[in-house]
Amino acid sequence: MTDASSATRGDLRLTRITKTYGDFTAVNDLTLTIPEGSFFALLGPSGCGKTTTLRMIAGLEEPNVGSIHLGATDITTKRPYQRPINTVFQNYALFPHLTIFENIAFGLRRRGIKNVDADVNKVLELVELPHLAQRKPTQLSGGQQQRIALARAIVNRPALLLLDEPLGALDLKLRRQMQIELKWIQREVGLTFVHVTHDQEEAMTMADTIAVMNEGEIEQMGSPADLYDNPETAFVANFLGQSNLIKGRIEGTDGDNLVVDLYGQKIGMPKNRSHAVDNSIYAGIRPEKFRISLVGTPTRGNTLTGGRIEDVSYIGVSTQYQVMMPWGQEVMVFEQNDDGVAPFDKGDEVVISWEPNFTFALRGDEDAEAGTEVIPEDLDEE
Amino acid sequence: MSKVKLPYLLLLPGFLFLFTFFILPIANLAQTSTQTPIADGDTGQYEQTLRFSNYLDAFTENQEQFARSFVFALCATVLALAISYPLAYAIAFKAGKLKNFLLVLVVAPFFVSFLLRTVAWKQILGEEGFIVPSLRTFGIISESTTLTSTSFAVIMGMTYNFLPFMTLPLYASLERIDPRTMEASGDLYANGITTFRKVTLPLSMPGVVAGTLLTFIPAAGDYVNAAILGSPNTRMIGNVIESRYFKIVDYPTAAALSFTLMVAILILVTLYIRKAGTEELV
Numbered sequence: 001m002t003d004a005s006s007a008t009r010g011d012l013r014l015t016r017i018t019k020t021y022g023d024f025t026a027v028n029d030l031t032l033t034i035p036e037g038s039f040f041a042l043l044g045p046s047g048c049g050k051t052t053t054l055r056m057i058a059g060l061e062e063p064n065v066g067s068i069h070l071g072a073t074d075i076t077t078k079r080p081y082q083r084p085i086n087t088v089f090q091n092y093a094l095f096p097h098l099t100i101f102e103n104i105a106f107g108l109r110r111r112g113i114k115n116v117d118a119d120v121n122k123v124l125e126l127v128e129l130p131h132l133a134q135r136k137p138t139q140l141s142g143g144q145q146q147r148i149a150l151a152r153a154i155v156n157r158p159a160l161l162l163l164d165e166p167l168g169a170l171d172l173k174l175r176r177q178m179q180i181e182l183k184w185i186q187r188e189v190g191l192t193f194v195h196v197t198h199d200q201e202e203a204m205t206m207a208d209t210i211a212v213m214n215e216g217e218i219e220q221m222g223s224p225a226d227l228y229d230n231p232e233t234a235f236v237a238n239f240l241g242q243s244n245l246i247k248g249r250i251e252g253t254d255g256d257n258l259v260v261d262l263y264g265q266k267i268g269m270p271k272n273r274s275h276a277v278d279n280s281i282y283a284g285i286r287p288e289k290f291r292i293s294l295v296g297t298p299t300r301g302n303t304l305t306g307g308r309i310e311d312v313s314y315i316g317v318s319t320q321y322q323v324m325m326p327w328g329q330e331v332m333v334f335e336q337n338d339d340g341v342a343p344f345d346k347g348d349e350v351v352i353s354w355e356p357n358f359t360f361a362l363r364g365d366e367d368a369e370a371g372t373e374v375i376p377e378d379l380d381e382e
Numbered sequence: 383m384s385k386v387k388l389p390y391l392l393l394l395p396g397f398l399f400l401f402t403f404f405i406l407p408i409a410n411l412a413q414t415s416t417q418t419p420i421a422d423g424d425t426g427q428y429e430q431t432l433r434f435s436n437y438l439d440a441f442t443e444n445q446e447q448f449a450r451s452f453v454f455a456l457c458a459t460v461l462a463l464a465i466s467y468p469l470a471y472a473i474a475f476k477a478g479k480l481k482n483f484l485l486v487l488v489v490a491p492f493f494v495s496f497l498l499r500t501v502a503w504k505q506i507l508g509e510e511g512f513i514v515p516s517l518r519t520f521g522i523i524s525e526s527t528t529l530t531s532t533s534f535a536v537i538m539g540m541t542y543n544f545l546p547f548m549t550l551p552l553y554a555s556l557e558r559i560d561p562r563t564m565e566a567s568g569d570l571y572a573n574g575i576t577t578f579r580k581v582t583l584p585l586s587m588p589g590v591v592a593g594t595l596l597t598f599i600p601a602a603g604d605y606v607n608a609a610i611l612g613s614p615n616t617r618m619i620g621n622v623i624e625s626r627y628f629k630i631v632d633y634p635t636a637a638a639l640s641f642t643l644m645v646a647i648l649i650l651v652t653l654y655i656r657k658a659g660t661e662e663l664v
Contacts, residue, residue, distance in 0.1 A: 060565055080568040087569045093562035097584045106580075107570035152570070 009159050010071025011036050012057065012192070017066035019052050026052040027063070028216035034160075034194060034209075039186050041195045041207035045239070045371075049216040050196045054162050057194065058087050070159055081110070086153035087162040091169060092145045094137035100124075100148055101133040107156040123155040126185065143174045150182070154189055163195040167202060179205045200240050204228070212236050214371070228286075230360050232275045237284050237362065238371035244290070244331040245282040245368040250274070250361075257356065263327040267302040269359035280364025287332040289358040292321060292350050299353040307331075307350045323352060415637035426631040433634075440638040444622050448646070451619040454533065454608075455601035458540035462548040462597050463590070465541070470552035470589070471582075475561065488549050496543065500610045503539050504530060507611070531613035539607035547596035555589025556582075591658045595651060602647055619643055 012034040019027040027049040034040045042050040055061040057068060059080035067076045075083050086107065094103050104123060105116040113119075124130040127147035137145055146166060153161055166182070167175045183206045186193045197203050203210050204224040211221040212235070220227060220236045227240050237243035248262040257268045260283055267283065274281065292309075293299050306326035313320040314337075321333040321344065333352060344350065416436055417428035441448070473484045491499060505511055507529040517523045529535055559582065567577040583590075605620030612618075619639060626636035 058569060060568070079573070080565070081571045081573050085569075087566070089562050089566055089569075091560075091562065093560060093566040095563055095566070095581060095585075097581075106567070106572075110571035110576060156570070 009036065012160055012194070013069040014053070014057070015067045015069070017053070017056065017063045017068070019049075019056060019061060019063050025216050027056070030066070030216070030218060032211060032218065032221075034192065036159075036192055037190060039183065039193045039195065039206055039208045041197060041203035041210045042213055043197055043200060043203040043210050043239075044213035045198055048213040050198075050213045051164060053213070054087075054164055054194065054196045057160065058085055058162055059083050084156075084159040085162060086156050086158040086160075087164060088146075088149045088153050088166045090165040092137075092149040094145060094149060094152070096137055098136075099133065100129075100135050100137065100140070103137065103148060104152045104155050106152065111156075119155055123151045126154075126188065127151045142169055143178065146170060146178060150185070154185070154191065157189070158191065160192050160194060163193060165197055166195070167197075167199075175202070176205075182206060204240070212239060214239075229358075230273055231284065232362070233370070234282065234362050234366040234368055235371035237360070238369070242287055242332060243284045244287060245284050245362065246325075246329065246331070247364065247368075248281050248283045248361075249364075250276065250279040250281060258361070260359075260361070262304065263325075265304050267304070267359065268356045269302075269361060270357055273357075273359060274361035276361050276363050278364070282362040282364060282366060282368055284360045284362055285331075285354055285358060287320070288318070288334040288336075289354045290331070290333040290352045291354060292323070292333055292335060292344055292352055294344075295349045295351055297351075299351055301353050301355045302359065303351055303353040305351050307352055309344050309346055309348045309350060312344065312346055323350060411637045411640060414633050415641055417634045426633070428633055436634050436638045437642060440635045441642055443635075444619060444639060447617050447619045447622050448643075450616070451602050451643075452646075452650075454537055454540065454616075454618060455598050455604075457537045458544060458601045459548075459594050459598045461537065461541040462545050463594060466545060466548040466552050466593065467590075470549050470556050473553055474556040474559075485553070488546050488553075491542075491546065497606065497610075500539055500543065500606055503535070503542065504610055507535050507538070530611060531616070533612070533616050535611040536608050536616050536618075539611045540601045540604060543604075543607065544597040544601055547600070548593040551592035551596060552586065552589040555586045555592070559585045587658060591655065595654070599647055599651065603643060 014030055014032040017027055017030045017032075018025070030049075030053065032053075042053060044050045052061060056063050059075070059078055059082070062077065067074055069075065070084070075085075095106065098106070101120055101124075104120045108116045108119060120133075121130060124133060127150060129144060129147055129151075132140060132144065132148075137148070140148065146169075150166070163182075167178050170178060179202055182193075186206075195203070195207060207224065209221065210224055210227055212219045212227065214235050220232045227236060231237040231240065231243070234243075234245060237245065246262050248260045248267075251259045251261045251266070253259065253271065254268065256271050258271050258274060260267050260269060260281065262283055269283065291299070292307075295305070304325065307323040309321055310324045310330060311322040316337070318334045318336055321335065322330050323333055324330055331352065413430060414428070416430065416432045416434055418431045418433050418436075420427045420429050423429075469488075473481055473488075477484050507513060509528065514523070514529055518525055518527075523529075563581055563585070564577055567581045568574075572580060603620050605618060605624050608616055608618045608621050609624075612621075623636050623639050623643075626632045626639065
């Protein structure tokens with residue numbers, strides 16, 4: 001294929017980027033490095049600034065402050081057509097008056113490449129739609145249009161491929177299929193993908209590295225497993241999956257462990273999983289890490305007694321329990337349905353327990369509800 | 383009521399209207415066009431003699447006015463397109479909150495009578511208007527040059543009068559374009575001019591075709607602008623038909639001219655749509 005970016009290659013660096021619209025700060029002092037060749041996701045709720053960030057990388061918006069570098073080249077003020085960067089737009093933005101072939105050839109022709117047939121056909125093979133070359137975009141299904149939008153971008157072999165909620169308009173089943181396909185294509189073509197999404201499952205399925213954004217800033221960045229297992233803020237803990245955050249105090253240390261008091265009950269957790277700044281913390285435990293046992297049966301690890309089952313939801317692969325703790329907080333517990341039946345009933349008096357290593361600690365002055373109220377809104381709003 | 387009959391019933395008022403006010407007059411016009419004067423009759427008394435050479439006579443006598451009609455209409459259409467396209471583009475993409483207000487302004491001239499507006503142009507371009515003295519002051523036109531009673535005035539009047547018919551379809555078709563397709567074009571290495579040439583213009587072609595037709599067709603048959611703003615030297619075919627009908631009472635020639643104009647416009651429009659429709663836009 002023909003390379004759009006032989007001159008500029010390398011990591012993408014955003015340095016202290018700020019973008020405001022009137023009184024609204026969309027992106028606030030953002031610094032970020034996206035390594036060459038990675039599949040990078042910007043994850044966050046609607047209005048968190050992720051699409052604005054993407055548009056600044058594409059050149060469709062200009063930052064008020066800060067710089068954008070691709071390798072050694074400063075591209076902050078370059079026009080979109082001067083950047084070796086291509087975008088897969090939300091809702092695809094295919095050219096309705098051109099055939100699929102000409103849609104894909106558009107970028108190549110603009111760069112003055114005369115013989116485009118080989119490149120276009122190759123990329124049509126890659127997305128498995130060579131038979132649609134002479135159709136018009138409106139004659140294609142949503143999933144097919146999505147692939148053509150991808151083909152139209154990657155045929156240029158850009159230094160950076162931007163994907164703006166690329167799967168937002170597809171139904172759930174097709175979306176899952178395309179997630180796997182996109183990841184495969186990224187490995188196949190070896191380009192840097194930057195993917196913007198509000199769907200945490202989508203980000204976790206595809207990306208090597210996820211940056212979780214909230215209110216114009218990056219809350220935390222890391223691999224999907226890092227973010228999920230060891231979130232640093234309440235927002236990340238709640239936005240990526242679900243978390244039980246229990247108010248507590250650090251009472252002391254015991255070797256590499258912290259001793260934490262949760263409403264009068266002592267638990268242990270590794271020191272290096274605490275992101276607190278003082279003794280006041282929220283102890284965080286993922287619902288699937290909890291185990292439930294009836295009062296009187298033996299338990300391992302940390303235990304919290306005095307629970308009562310408030311609600312039982314059987315959802316096939318697991319059963320979800322709402323357990324009322326003595327201090328008036330309901331915690332969530334997901335139990336795998338290994339043996340096929342829900343062994344606990346509403347009203348059962350129970351003890352919950354978990355491995356100390358699964359505990360994480362957040363600052364005690366955080367809003368424990370941050371990131372929970374976020375409902376994926378209409379995509380076009382952003 | 384059966385389901386088959388209902389659509390016909392709904393069509394009936396429209397059909398009756400068109401039959402009475404379009405088909406019957408056209409048929410009447412057709413049979414008038416081949417009449418000849420009654421030998422000993424009064425002025426305006428004609429009989430049917432199927433004299434088809436009326437057409438040839440009418441055409442050969444008025445070739446100049448025919449040609450002028452189409453040239454003027456073409457000039458007005460091109461001018462209106464040149465003015466309307468940036469205007470419609472700005473309203474569709476750049477106007478923001480002002481969009482509806484600007485659209486009202488485009489239509490606003492319709493609140494004043496067509497005739498009145500054309501008479502106003504006579505004043506604007508006249509000796510007492512501000513344009514002629516200004517141009518003379520800057521030496522752009524000589525002291526003896528006037529703007530009224532010229533081809534220029536007629537074309538300007540037509541451009542002005544038919545401008546909304548150009549702007550509105552253009553706006554409608556530009557407004558339907560997804561701005562993301564233009565962003566996508568920029569993203570795919572096309573600069574502003576190329577994006578316009580390869581994406582915006584092709585996607586707005588339906589509006590260009592509709593707007594040029596809605597301007598060219600009435601402009602080619604217009605006689606008001608030439609009558610008010612022109613001179614005997616700028617007579618268009620509409621003026622000839624008007625005077626044959628109402629002044630000379632030569633009904634057959636007027637009818638033949640009307641038909642010839644209609645056919646000529648039909649042929650031109652058909653060719654134009656064919657060309658615009660099949661043009662390779664890539």
